[in-house]
Amino acid sequence: AAKNHGRGTHRFFESVLAAQIRDRRSLEHDLRHAAERGELRVVYQPQMAVGSGTIVGFEALLRWQHPERGNVPPDRFIPIAEETGSILGIGEWVLRETCREAASWDRKLRIAVNVSAVQLHAPGFAELIHEILFTTGLAPARLELEITETALVRDPVRALATLRRIKALGVRIAMDDFGTGYSSLSNLRAFPFDKIKIDRSFIRAVDVNRETAAIMRAVLGLGRGLGLPVLAEGVETSAELAFLDAEACHEAQGYLLGRPGPIAQFAEHTREETGDKTAA
Numbered sequence: 001a002a003k004n005h006g007r008g009t010h011r012f013f014e015s016v017l018a019a020q021i022r023d024r025r026s027l028e029h030d031l032r033h034a035a036e037r038g039e040l041r042v043v044y045q046p047q048m049a050v051g052s053g054t055i056v057g058f059e060a061l062l063r064w065q066h067p068e069r070g071n072v073p074p075d076r077f078i079p080i081a082e083e084t085g086s087i088l089g090i091g092e093w094v095l096r097e098t099c100r101e102a103a104s105w106d107r108k109l110r111i112a113v114n115v116s117a118v119q120l121h122a123p124g125f126a127e128l129i130h131e132i133l134f135t136t137g138l139a140p141a142r143l144e145l146e147i148t149e150t151a152l153v154r155d156p157v158r159a160l161a162t163l164r165r166i167k168a169l170g171v172r173i174a175m176d177d178f179g180t181g182y183s184s185l186s187n188l189r190a191f192p193f194d195k196i197k198i199d200r201s202f203i204r205a206v207d208v209n210r211e212t213a214a215i216m217r218a219v220l221g222l223g224r225g226l227g228l229p230v231l232a233e234g235v236e237t238s239a240e241l242a243f244l245d246a247e248a249c250h251e252a253q254g255y256l257l258g259r260p261g262p263i264a265q266f267a268e269h270t271r272e273e274t275g276d277k278t279a280a
């Protein structure tokens with residue numbers, strides 16, 4: 001009986017695994033056609049200067065509206081797109097779309113775009129950035145590429161060479177999710193970052209948690225010492241924001257200041273006048 005039970009369990013796990021593989025294959029397949037089918041869109045989340053309280057830019061965040069599954073979160077589909085290589089086409093689409101969008105704004109705000117390791121290591125990535133800036137007419141200094149530390153470890157020599165070429169165009173580079181990758185401190189010295197984005201896990205309850213506050217202060221001190229502005233991700237409460245203000249953190253982003261949404265929702269920040277001129 002025990003033997004039979006064992007075989008049954010084995011068969012059960014086999015079928016669960018098979019279902020998972022089928023599910024993943026179908027996502028892989030659908031992702032390849034998502035862009036051409038118009039299922040991808042970009043939402044924008046405001047980034048604020050803590051001292052002045054003004055919006056200084058936006059982060060572009062990708063959304064996939066699957067015809068049957070509904071909204072598939074980026075944490076689910078980006079890793080699949082990276083493994084299959086479809087992130088190259090998708091990432092290029094995001095860059096083109098967001099640079100074109102930002103170039104159309106009246107206010108010369110910054111646009112931050114996430115770039116994956118696969119894109120960074122692909123041949124001709126710096127040239128692609130150059131071409132997109134030229135084609136869309138966006139001033140290079142308004143584009144900021146967000147790169148995680150894990151994106152650098154694959155081939156640090158190549159990553160450094162590419163980042164230098166991108167910086168030479170006048171584009172800015174931000175280290176994303178700081179504190180969650182490996183060897184953060186040496187990466188800050190070895191790579192030409194313009195900004196540190198501290199991961200949202202270090203903001204949560206920073207106003208009441210001593211350990212979290214100590215880490216946050218240390219990162220702000222590090223930023224000051226290195227001459228790098230620090231942006232705090234995932235600010236959700238006014239107490240967290242008050243802490244950041246008291247500690248002279250440069251910038252903040254989070255649900256408190258604005259959830260990611262269609263850019264039209266932020267027209268008061270991107271447009272000189274809020275009146276609808278196109279309707280006339």
Ligand code: C2E
Binds near residue numbers: 115
């Ligand atoms: P990320 O670049 O660190 O983006 C920040 C994430 O935190 C976003 O999740 C955002 O919606 C979320 N967030 C912002 N404020 C708050 C807050 O106050 N509280 C909480 N709990 N969350 C907040 P999202 O949009 O689901 O994106 C997840 C990740 O997917 C991003 O993390 C980024 O790594 C990746 N991603 C998104 N769009 C792209 C893209 O176009 N290309 C690439 N390569 N990766 C992308």
Ligand code: MG
Binds near residue numbers: 059114146176
């Ligand atoms: Mg990011």
Ligand code: MG
Binds near residue numbers: 199233
């Ligand atoms: Mg982040």
Ligand code: MG
Binds near residue numbers: 177
């Ligand atoms: Mg992230």
